[in-house]
Amino acid sequence: MGRWGIVALAALAVMGTACSPGSADDVAVGDETATTTTRTPRITDDSGRPPVAFDPCYDIPDDVMNAAGYDAAKKEVADYPMGTHTFLGCTYRKDDHVPGVRRGYNLSILAGNVSLDEELAKNGAVATEISINGRRALLEVNPANKDACTYVLQSDFGIVSFLRLYNKDRPGPVPESEWCTDMDELVSAIEPIIDN
Template identity: 30%
Template structure:
């Protein structure tokens, strides 16, 4: 994936400031913190924040628990990904287990930049948007054009005990996210 795990403040010139929360937010059972400050060389900051703009109803529709909403941003000096992750849980063999993780990210890079970095992808259309998909066992991702550059929808169901395969549902999950994106 084309992202660095650097957080704000990891670069000596980046102050640990935060941006303000978006003015339009979806209905959410759990509140998350506003996105941290974006990289100092990001020329087009990400404004569509999935942590604030993906409603609980969409997350529930996809079989994930909106109460597990957590911020999951990735930053670099030149690009930003604002993201959110959610868990899918079940009782398997009498134990409460995690079946999968859904991540939705809005990035400041273009789909063409993704295509140059991901070598095992194939083209997909998600609703009216161009995209690419790549799979790695039980972790798979769709990247599609988005309001600020690219939207990633990824699911990881590795290590689950229930047999649920997130990759079997990735394009359905991506279409649900695409349906709420600004046109």
């Protein structure tokens, strides 16, 4: 498993990292003061790559995640400064327990300043090029990474990755055809928020 895969899996396991968002800047406009939504990234690196301009925990509205069945009140912030690149992450749980089928899902959303082409070069063996709302993207399903589904979207600063882990509640394997069930809808709902 590559370094970014380890980052994504670590994000699923991370609980309780606390961080507060950078404050919005006030900009004087005529006699009025307008507040911009631009914030200073929580983490930057000295790689020369673009700063990660999308922060999943602070830029995805809670009502979007709540509508998708994830409890946004329990989201967990995660940061992954790697020196040569950076990832800002957020983890969510969806506890829609179906006895004998599943306990729910863990979802990690990571925004990083690596390119989609770098991601494709790293995971090309398990990646399929797709489009989400007209945006270039990858769907990654790795048979060695059981019960996991990953969507990776291109952005102005790099990529946004959505990794969902299916928490089964039954013996035996979950059919691979179920690993990505309903993920397309969630990713499509969040896609317009990226780079805005």
